[in-house]
Amino acid sequence: MSPLFMTLLLVVGLGIFARTMYQRILLLMALEPTDRFNRIKDRLKNMVIIALGQKRLVGRKKERASGIMHALIFWGFCVLIIRSITLYGEGYVHGFQLPLLGESSVLGYLYIALKDIMEGVVLIMVIWAFYRRLVVKPPRLHNTWEAYLVLGMIGVLMISDLLYDGARFNLIASYGNPGDLHYFNNPTFGQEFLWTPVTVLAGNVISGFSATGMERVMGLMFWIHIITQLAFLNFLPLGKHFHVITSLPNVFLKSLDYPHDKIKLLDLEDESVWEDETLGVNHLHQLNWKQGLDLYTCTECGRCKEVCPTYVTDKPLNLHDFNDTLKAELYANADNLILRAKLAKILTGDAEKDAKTKEKMAVFKPEKALVGEVIALDTLWACTTCRACEQVCPVTIEHVPRIIAMRQGQTLMQGEYPQELNTAFKGLERNGNPWGIGYDKRADWAEGLDVKLMADHPDAEYLLWVGCAGSFDDRTQKVTKALVKILKAAKVDFAILGTEEKCTGDFARRTGNEMMYQMMATENIEVLNGYNVKKIIAACPHCLNTLKHDYPQMGGHYEVVHHSAFINQLIADGKIRVKKSLAGMLTYHDPCYLGRYNEIYDAPRNVLNTLSSQGLNELPRHGTESFCCGAGGGRMWMEETIGSRINVERSKEIVAENAETVAVGCPFCLTMIEDGMKELNKDEDIKTRDIAELVAEHLA
Amino acid sequence: MKILTTVKKVVDVELNIHVENGAILDKGLQYVINAWDENAVEAAVQLKESHKADTTLVSLGSGDNTDIIRKCYAMGIDNAIHIDDPALAKADSPTFARVLQKVYEAGDYDLVITGKQAQDTDAGQAGIMLAQFLNIPCVSNVIKIEVTDDSHIQVSRLGDAGTEILDVTLPAVITVSDGINEPRLPAMRGIMMAKKKKINVMDLAGLGTSFEDVGGTAPTSEIVEFMPTEKRKGGQKFEGEPAEVTAKVVDLLVNEAKVL
Numbered sequence: 001m002s003p004l005f006m007t008l009l010l011v012v013g014l015g016i017f018a019r020t021m022y023q024r025i026l027l028l029m030a031l032e033p034t035d036r037f038n039r040i041k042d043r044l045k046n047m048v049i050i051a052l053g054q055k056r057l058v059g060r061k062k063e064r065a066s067g068i069m070h071a072l073i074f075w076g077f078c079v080l081i082i083r084s085i086t087l088y089g090e091g092y093v094h095g096f097q098l099p100l101l102g103e104s105s106v107l108g109y110l111y112i113a114l115k116d117i118m119e120g121v122v123l124i125m126v127i128w129a130f131y132r133r134l135v136v137k138p139p140r141l142h143n144t145w146e147a148y149l150v151l152g153m154i155g156v157l158m159i160s161d162l163l164y165d166g167a168r169f170n171l172i173a174s175y176g177n178p179g180d181l182h183y184f185n186n187p188t189f190g191q192e193f194l195w196t197p198v199t200v201l202a203g204n205v206i207s208g209f210s211a212t213g214m215e216r217v218m219g220l221m222f223w224i225h226i227i228t229q230l231a232f233l234n235f236l237p238l239g240k241h242f243h244v245i246t247s248l249p250n251v252f253l254k255s256l257d258y259p260h261d262k263i264k265l266l267d268l269e270d271e272s273v274w275e276d277e278t279l280g281v282n283h284l285h286q287l288n289w290k291q292g293l294d295l296y297t298c299t300e301c302g303r304c305k306e307v308c309p310t311y312v313t314d315k316p317l318n319l320h321d322f323n324d325t326l327k328a329e330l331y332a333n334a335d336n337l338i339l340r341a342k343l344a345k346i347l348t349g350d351a352e353k354d355a356k357t358k359e360k361m362a363v364f365k366p367e368k369a370l371v372g373e374v375i376a377l378d379t380l381w382a383c384t385t386c387r388a389c390e391q392v393c394p395v396t397i398e399h400v401p402r403i404i405a406m407r408q409g410q411t412l413m414q415g416e417y418p419q420e421l422n423t424a425f426k427g428l429e430r431n432g433n434p435w436g437i438g439y440d441k442r443a444d445w446a447e448g449l450d451v452k453l454m455a456d457h458p459d460a461e462y463l464l465w466v467g468c469a470g471s472f473d474d475r476t477q478k479v480t481k482a483l484v485k486i487l488k489a490a491k492v493d494f495a496i497l498g499t500e501e502k503c504t505g506d507f508a509r510r511t512g513n514e515m516m517y518q519m520m521a522t523e524n525i526e527v528l529n530g531y532n533v534k535k536i537i538a539a540c541p542h543c544l545n546t547l548k549h550d551y552p553q554m555g556g557h558y559e560v561v562h563h564s565a566f567i568n569q570l571i572a573d574g575k576i577r578v579k580k581s582l583a584g585m586l587t588y589h590d591p592c593y594l595g596r597y598n599e600i601y602d603a604p605r606n607v608l609n610t611l612s613s614q615g616l617n618e619l620p621r622h623g624t625e626s627f628c629c630g631a632g633g634g635r636m637w638m639e640e641t642i643g644s645r646i647n648v649e650r651s652k653e654i655v656a657e658n659a660e661t662v663a664v665g666c667p668f669c670l671t672m673i674e675d676g677m678k679e680l681n682k683d684e685d686i687k688t689r690d691i692a693e694l695v696a697e698h699l700a
Numbered sequence: 701m702k703i704l705t706t707v708k709k710v711v712d713v714e715l716n717i718h719v720e721n722g723a724i725l726d727k728g729l730q731y732v733i734n735a736w737d738e739n740a741v742e743a744a745v746q747l748k749e750s751h752k753a754d755t756t757l758v759s760l761g762s763g764d765n766t767d768i769i770r771k772c773y774a775m776g777i778d779n780a781i782h783i784d785d786p787a788l789a790k791a792d793s794p795t796f797a798r799v800l801q802k803v804y805e806a807g808d809y810d811l812v813i814t815g816k817q818a819q820d821t822d823a824g825q826a827g828i829m830l831a832q833f834l835n836i837p838c839v840s841n842v843i844k845i846e847v848t849d850d851s852h853i854q855v856s857r858l859g860d861a862g863t864e865i866l867d868v869t870l871p872a873v874i875t876v877s878d879g880i881n882e883p884r885l886p887a888m889r890g891i892m893m894a895k896k897k898k899i900n901v902m903d904l905a906g907l908g909t910s911f912e913d914v915g916g917t918a919p920t921s922e923i924v925e926f927m928p929t930e931k932r933k934g935g936q937k938f939e940g941e942p943a944e945v946t947a948k949v950v951d952l953l954v955n956e957a958k959v960l
Contacts, residue, residue, distance in 0.1 A: 274892040415887025422885045430712060430732060438715040440728050499728070515888045 001222060006091030013230030020237045027292065027334045030341035034261075034288040036253040043252045046396075051251040052078075056394040062625075063303070066132065069125045070394075073154065076122035077244075083115050083161070084229060087222070095182030103184035109195050112184065116165075116196035123158040126151055140302030142320070146239045153232045160225035166202030167218035169193050173203075175211040240324075243299040247395045250297040253290055254396040258549070259387060259597055261290075261401040265553045266408070266514045272351075276358075280408025280512060283370055284330060285337055287402070294397040295330060298323035304389035304399065309628040309650075310382040314643030317382035319389050319399055322375065329366065329374050336364035371410055378642060380406055381418055385510050385633030386592040391624050404633075407512030421511055424637040428516050432502030432523075433468040434637055443498035445470075445477040449484055452495040454531050460495035462487075463533045465547065465560075467540040468503050469667035475674070476667040482696035483539055483563055489699055490575040494537065500527045504546035511634035518554070521546075525556035539563040539692065541593035541600075541666045542632070548598070562594060564665045564691045565603040571610055577700035582611040584660035587619055589650070589673060590626035591666035604665050604691055611698050619653055627653065629676075631668035651676030654686065661687045663694055701753040701850070701870075704809040705744040706800060706827075707737040707772060709765050710820040722925035733768045736815025739876045742883040743845060744813050745776035751847050753811075754778055758803050760796055762789040766899065773894035774886035785903040787911040792921050793821075797829035798914035802907050804834060809871060811853070816841050816875040824875075831873035839866055843879040 036043075049055050054074060057067035082098065089096030101108040129151050133143055141147075168181055173193065177183075184192035193200055209217055236244050243250075255261035266279055273279050281287055304319040305311040311318055330337070343361045347354050368374050383403045390398055410416045427436030443453070445466075454463060464487065470480040487494055505520030528536075536558050538544040548560040570576045588608055594600045601623050608616045621627040630646030640646065651673055654662050664670050670690055677683040711717065712730040719725065733741075747753040756779040757772050759765045769780045783799055791799075804812065812831075817824030824840075831838030843863070844856035851870045856863050858877055868874075886894075904910055911917060938945045953960045 268888075268892070271892070271896075274889050277889065412888040415884070415890065419882070422882075425885055430730065431714065436714065438712070439730075440716050513888070515891070 001091050001219070003092045005223075006088065006226070009226060009230060010088070013234065017230075017234050017237075020234065023334065024237055024296065026338050027330065028289040028296075030285065030337045031292045032286060032288040034290050036255070036290055039256055042256055043254075046254060047248060047252040050394075050396060051248045054394070056392060060392065060625075066138075069128055069132075072118075072121050073125050073129075076118040076125075079111075079115055079118045080122075080157075080161075082111065087161075087226060090222070091226070103186050103189075103192070106189060108184065109186075109189045109192075112192060113195040116198045119158045119162055120198035123155065123162070126155045126158065140306040142240075142300045142302065144240075146241070150232075150235070150241050153228055153235070156228045157225060157232070160221045160228065162199060162202040163206060164218055164221035164225060165196065165199040166204075166206055167209075167214050167221065169196075169199055169203040170207055170209070171211065171214050171218065174207070175214065178211055179215060240298065240300045243297045243395060246293060246297040247299075250293050251396050253293065255290075255398060255401075259599075260390055260398045262549070262553070263401065263404055263509060263514075265518075266412075268515055268518060277413045279412045279514070280410070281370070281402070281405040282409035282413055284326075284333055284366055285340055286405075286409070287326075287330075291398075291402050292330060294402075295323050295327040297395045298327065298397055299395065300324060301394065303392040303394070304397075307388040307392050307625060307627075309384055309386060309388070309630060309646045310643075313646050313649050315382040316376060316379045316642065318379075322379065322399070323397070325374060329368070329370070333366045336366065340364040371406055371414075372416070375406070377410075377416065380410065381638065382642070383633055384592070384628045384630055384635045384646070386628035387596040388592070388625065388628065391596055400633075404510060404512060407510075408514055409512070411512035412514060417511060417513075418638045420638050421513075421634065424507065424634075425513060425516055428503055428505070428508060428520060432520065433472055434503060434507060435468065435472050437472045439502070440499055442466075442471045442501060443496065445480055446484075446496065446498075449481065451484055453498045454495045454500065454533075455498070457495045458531050460493050461535060462492060462494040463528070463531070463536045464494045464496050465536050465538040465540075465543050466496055466501060467538065467543045467667065469671075470539055471501070473667065473671070476670060476690075479539060479667065479670070479690040479692050482690070483537075483692040485696045486567060486570070486576060486692060486699070487537075490570045492570075492575075497527060497531075504543045504550075506542040506546040506550075507634040507637060509546070509550065510632070511637075517550075521551060521554050521556070525551055525554055528556060528558065533558060536560045537563055537566050539667070539690075541591045541598065542668065545593045545597050562598070562600055562603070562665065564594070564607060565600055567691065567695055568603040568607050571607065576695075578610055578695060579698045579700050580611060580613055581698055582608075582661070582694060583613055585614070585617055585658055586612045586661045586663065587617050587654060587657055587659040588622070588663045589619065589629070589654070589669055590622055591664065591669045592626065592628050592632050594665050595626055596624060604663070607691055607695060608663055611694055617657060617659065619657055621653065629666075629669040629672035631672050636668050636671075645676070645679070647672035647676035648679050651680055651682070655680060655682050659686055661689055661694070663689055663691050665691050701747065701751055701811065701847070702807065702809045703744045703747060703753045703755045704804060704807065704812045705737075705740045705755060705757050705777070706812070706814045707741060707757060707759045707765075707768060708734045708815075708818045708820075709759065709761055709768050710734045710818055713819050717928075719926045719928040722927070724926050731768075733771065734815055734818045734820075736817060736819070736876065736878060738815075738883040739878050739880050740813045740815045741772050741775055741777060742881045743874075743876055745884075746881065747811075747845065747847065748776060748778070756781065756807060756809070758783065758800065760788055760791075760799055762786045769899050770891070770894045770897075771886065773897045774890035775884055776886075776890070779900070780897070781900045781902070783904065783907060784901050785911070787904065787916055790919075791911075791914075791916050792919045793823050793825035794829055794920050795911075795914050795916045796826045797833055799904070799907070799909070800826065800830045801833045802909050802914070804830070806907065810851075811870055812873040813845075814873065814875050816877050827873055827875040834871075834873070837868050837872040838875070839868060839872070840875040842874050842876045845874060845876075845880070 054071035057070050086096060086098060101111050171178060172181055172183055236242055298320060300320045302320055308319060340361050343357050347357055371380055385400050387400055424434035427434045431439040466480055469476040502520050502524055505517035509517035536547060538560055544560050544562050547558055586608060588604060605616055627650050629650055662673060664673060670688060674688040677686050677688060709731050712732045715730060717724060718727055744755045748755050755777050757777045758781045759769055760783045765782050769782060814827035828838050828840060839855050839857050841858045842855045843858055846854045848854050853868050855868055855874060856865050938948060
């Protein structure tokens with residue numbers, strides 16, 4: 001077309017884009033390191049399934065329609081990238097084609113057919129998207145001008161390319177190819193336009209122009225397409241549509257820990273970390289670069305807030321605003337962060353020599369405190385760490401580890417945390433349980449039940465990890481006793497630690513109190529390893545999760561099984577027999593730390609289906625999309641003063657299903673749901689029971 | 701303003717305490733800061749924050765009190781003295797008060813804040829006796845302290861008939877109740893930084909006195925025996941016609957319980 005003009009456009013367009021991207025990458029490099037380049041095969045697999053395959057967009061039933069829409073636009077774009085390269089080539093060489101995609105190969109024909117269809121499809125999707133935003137207005141969407149601009153640009157890209165090809169078709173078919181335009185014509189595969197029905201349709205729409213007019217249209221559309229594309233490319237890194245560029249790398253670089261980036265085991269003995277206040281995330285520069293990339297990638301689609309138990313009960317935590325605010329703060333302080341990182345590189349580790357450098361580094365501190373000013377305290381402490389947000393995020397943003405790291409900064413460095421936690425922390429410190437009940441009363445529940453202590457029976461095959469709730473809470477003690485009855489019926493060789501057991505430290509860790517967590521973990525691991533414990537049965541998913549996923553960091557390696565899975569196996573092996581005599585409508589509430597954290601969905605359901613005469617009835621929000629009871633992440637020990645109560649919201653859902661019994665598999669869920677039922681005056685009609693209790697009641 | 705505050709390490713009374721042959725068994729016992737002393741430390745630290753007071757902590761006892769002193773450091777105390785002398789294991793309240801008197805006299809304090817009593821013995825005497833020995837004012841069971849000027853404070857105390865508000869001339873001894881504040885749980889950073897702070901440990905000789913000097917060899921009281929508390933018995937439940945049940949209950953109250 002015009003090599004000079006094309007060169008000018010490319011130099012300007014790509015030049016500005018490269019400069020923006022360079023700044024963005026520099027900013028990421030100024031953040032803390034994290035290794036995300038191991039296990040390339042697994043990473044590629046994630047990228048293919050989650051990003052290219054659009055798993056979380058098309059995979060969710062509830063969001064399937066809009067998910068398919070997005071996927072089609074995305075796949076359309078993937079196809080059209082090749083076409084774009086061809087068009088840039090066309091700017092220089094008349095009739096430019098990429099190798100293998102020329103007219104001599106069937107691939108070339110298949111490609112133009114695919115591109116033709118996809119352009120039509122993308123255009124329809126764009127129209128639908130406009131309709132959705134303007135008329136349907138799903139509440140989760142941020143309806144910003146940016147969204148309309150981008151949709152408009154995509155529409156322009158599709159229309160301009162179709163009209164460019166349409167005009168070309170008209171000139172060739174109706175005006176005898178006046179400019180000697182190139183088109184595919186192969187004796188075997190035929191003429192190009194036989195393969196491109198959408199283009200032909202577009203040509204028909206503008207068939208009224210004269211030959212000269214048609215040539216002008218063709219030229220105009222060509223340049224509109226090129227200019228729009230370069231403008232689009234430059235616009236992307238400025239807003240939420242940066243995800244078009246960053247999603248693929250973001251998914252590729254996602255944490256491979258299960259279920260998300262493990263909480264860092266902090267070295268608390270190192271004196272310098274306390275002096276320099278480097279524990280947790282109290283400052284922007286303490287985020288790691290992947291967390292920065294997460295922020296770049298947040299598309300503000302709002303799926304996270306829609307499933308968030310705190311957002312739907314009117315708490316101030318709105319995850320996409322959280323991300324957006326952090327991102328804005330990151331950009332606002334970009335220059336300072338980069339300069340600070342440069343200085344950090346010359347630190348020697350020698351306190352005296354470094355004093356001056358540290359002084360200089362302090363100059364680049366952001367004006368606003370990260371927590372307290374940028375992110376409100378109530379926002380940070382609202383999270384129940386239920387992971388519903390992470391489960392639905394199409395670009396695998398990990399909100400929870402970031403929130404916990406920020407809590408660590410607050411708890412360890414600032415001493416700023418909800419004061420209600422004090423009682424629980426004190427209880428842990430003195431008596432190894434958040435209630436602060438005398439540690440020597442830990443095994444009182446077992447009086448008269450003939451339960452062996454590990455101290456008397458160190459060779460027991462299984463250790464029954466009772467947990468604080470199972471030991472001290474009157475209601476949960478009944479669950480423990482039911483479980484003991486089942487284990488005895490199945491003649492399982494087990495023992496408990498008795499007063500040697502302490503809180504696993506779960507809630508301390510998730511409220512950022514790494515010190516208290518490590519205290520608990522160290523003592524527990526010492527006891528467990530002292531008895532050479534190999535297999536543990538835990539009736540609390542929080543204990544299970546900590547024993548299984550957190551303790552290995554500190555040298556505690558055990559095979560940990562949840563009691564529901566264990567009971568399921570006992571039934572399958574015929575070690576216990578149960579009656580299918582549980583009458584009435586039965587439903588099940590998935591605990592977050594059992595489901596989303598440990599992927600235990602089927603075992604509890606199998607057990608319940610074995611008991612229930614009419615089978616298990618699922619709640620609207622179940623399985624991976626189960627709704628939190630409100631007690632995770634240390635929320636059990638904090639007041640819930642803002643908005644409505646999460647447990648009541650969940651209980652209402654159970655009431656609406658006309659359930660007569662709701663089964664749970666977690667002591668916190670048990671307390672929260674039962675309280676919710678009391679609040680709704682439904683505790684007489686709807687029984688909240690742990691799976692173990694139901695099984696024990698129906699033993700044959 | 702210079703404040704002296706005292707802490708005692710006591711047995712955690714939340715736990716079951718086992719008694720055998722008139723003595724407490726050292727089995728499964730845990731030791732903690734006396735809760736009211738924690739209130740005293742908090743009150744001192746609050747005065748430090750509001751009035752730049754200089755705060756010194758003193759703990760008395762036989763044995764290592766490092767853990768509880770570090771905790772007070774983490775809460776914000778400036779200096780700490782630990783009088784560690786094996787003789788003090790058998791000391792009574794007046795003896796403790798005499799030791800405190802020596803500590804007080806070695807410094808130049810304006811105000812002494814102590815907990816109103818210790819959780820283990822519940823005697824509640826050391827603070828008041830200290831004021832007596834020093835011949836300075838004392839207010840007990842305090843729930844609020846306000847600084848009027850360099851030599852006066854106004855305190856509220858919980859009296860039998862209600863809250864009493866008193867103007868106190870310094871120096872004085874104040875014993876505080878748990879209603880005065882909610883002791884802070886120190887930030888972890890404070891706890892770690894507190895590890896570096898020095899504790900001034902000395903025995904009675906180091907303090908320039910002796911067990912005999914402080915009256916330890918002639919105690920005014922002595923613990924003769926410990927006895928376990930009796931377990932609460934279960935209640936009785938009566939069912940039947942109201943008139944019948946009432947008659948039965950009245951009969952039991954008169955003849956068995958002998959309370960009517």
